[in-house]
Amino acid sequence: MGHPEQQYLDLLDRVLVKGDERMDRTGVGTKSLFGELLRFDLSAGQVPILTTKRVYWKTAVKEMLWFLRGGTNIQPLLRDNVRIWSDWPLARYRRETGSDITQAAFEDRIVADDAFANEWGDLGPVYGKQWRRWVDAAGTEHDQIATLIDTLKTNPTSRRMLFHAWNVGELDQMALPPCHMVYQFHVNTRGELNCLIFQRSCDLFLGAAFNFTGGAALVHMLAQQAGLTPGELVWVGGDVHIYLNHQDQVREQMARAPRPLPTLRLLRRPASINDYTIEDFEVSDYAPHPSIHGEVAV
Template sequence: MATAPNLSAASRQPHWEWQYLDLMRQIWEHGDERVDRTGVGTRSVFGTQIRFDLAGGAMPLVTTKRIYWKTAAREFLWFLTGETNIRPLVLQGVKIWNEWPHANYVKATGDAISVEVFAERIAEDTDFAAQWGDLGPVYGKQWVDWPVYVPVGGGLYKRDTGINQVARVVDSLRHNPGSRRHIVEGWNVAELDQMSLPPCHKTYQFHVGNGRLNCALYQRSCDVALGLPFNLFGAALFTRMLAQQCDLEPGELVWMGGDTHLYLNHAELVEAQLARVPAGQPVMSIARRPDSIFGYTIDDFAVLDYAPQAHISAPVAV
């Protein structure tokens, strides 16, 4: 069994990342081993939590392996566009969504090209990208264009202007900060079957207290080794952007997991990471305040004092 370094509670520094490593250890040593959708198999626990204080520019970046935070930031900015095609990500060198449309293409055509060649065709051929690069109405589509239908008579409905949940949250935070309805929801039951992957980080709720903006993220399904570090960073980034737009200070990030798991083929990653000790306190600065939360670019963000240990690779389960 994998174990973290043998450090007593008294000798540990109060580094937030022990929450992450302790969760990883709990799953690996005590999780229920089960068959999952991908066929790879997981060890899983249910109902988990990590808390992180965003004060002073702090960011929940894992330090026991390298997290490519610019990739995570580019993905999050892509969500805010409402885009569902991977081509804008591919053109920025972001590969994290390539496997799903690639698998659909191979299954539909029998053309067993590599995911790398598939991504090259997505980048070079707009018609190919339009046909094969779309993920369905995932994340950003629900966040900024939740579908609305209005009756037109005779039992018929027509599509109306969609709901921009993110814009509504900005407005409600500015004008009704005490509301308990500052929510961005991705779980549109009517459209789940059209999505390449139903939303894992599905519900964001925001809370204002003493001039600080707090965020609670509920994640129905969480790949702790590969996904969770990105999800923590993305939620923290979202909170910082909203706080800046609404003249608030970033507060606490509370992450909650439903099915919280490690894949069985991530054994080497788990063993290596649990043998490391977290160190460092990375912080983020934002260079400017755009007119809208939809106006940020990757160049607006800088992470300082991030000196992670070496990257640990592991396969993605599709």
């Protein structure tokens, strides 16, 4: 059987060769294909943290923990040295105030000034809000994650084990509508937890690596909480694309041979899904190629 990462590299190649070149919302432009699927076996402990470039896996896991805690403000992320969500509130601040503040100065002020963070650091009702506090028409809050874990424990053959973030009534309040929008789960007769992620839009060079890593970490946490073992991570992409200003970086990455995937182990079993910290995750035998830089399209 081939290296699991090869399917991702093959997808990059297909997009470069066959992708539809089009202008996009950001003004940068992309090459795009529609409807792709990748599968990663997590049952032996290996996780799809890409090796053809260094992935800062702790950043991806910290982001997932922020989602699971219901976070929508970037202040706790910045205090944890995670800067991947700063571009959107920074762009709004510059647009609405006319300031040419640097990203570093903006982030420093978010960290130090709670009032400033409350006004300018909130992203609106993004993933964490929808996952943990979806409000229905009657005003009742729904904790999709808690419901999922309860169902995994009590009715693991259910075909309704999922959560999603595409709340039509609140999309216009979000800094960025959800990309990885639906997570569906399946428990097989061996007690393995499988997860399918549907991602409506994916930046294959910058975003996908974080989505694979965060998804694998999520499966490990949910499996542990429900008394199951990790199974398979299935990733389905809708509009999968390479930004035109990432093509050289993608070709550099494609020229590299994948190395053995690392393994992930949870060092303790917290009382609930809310209580995990980055110190609970141990990644072993990760020896990737060097990182490759690319600018985020906002």
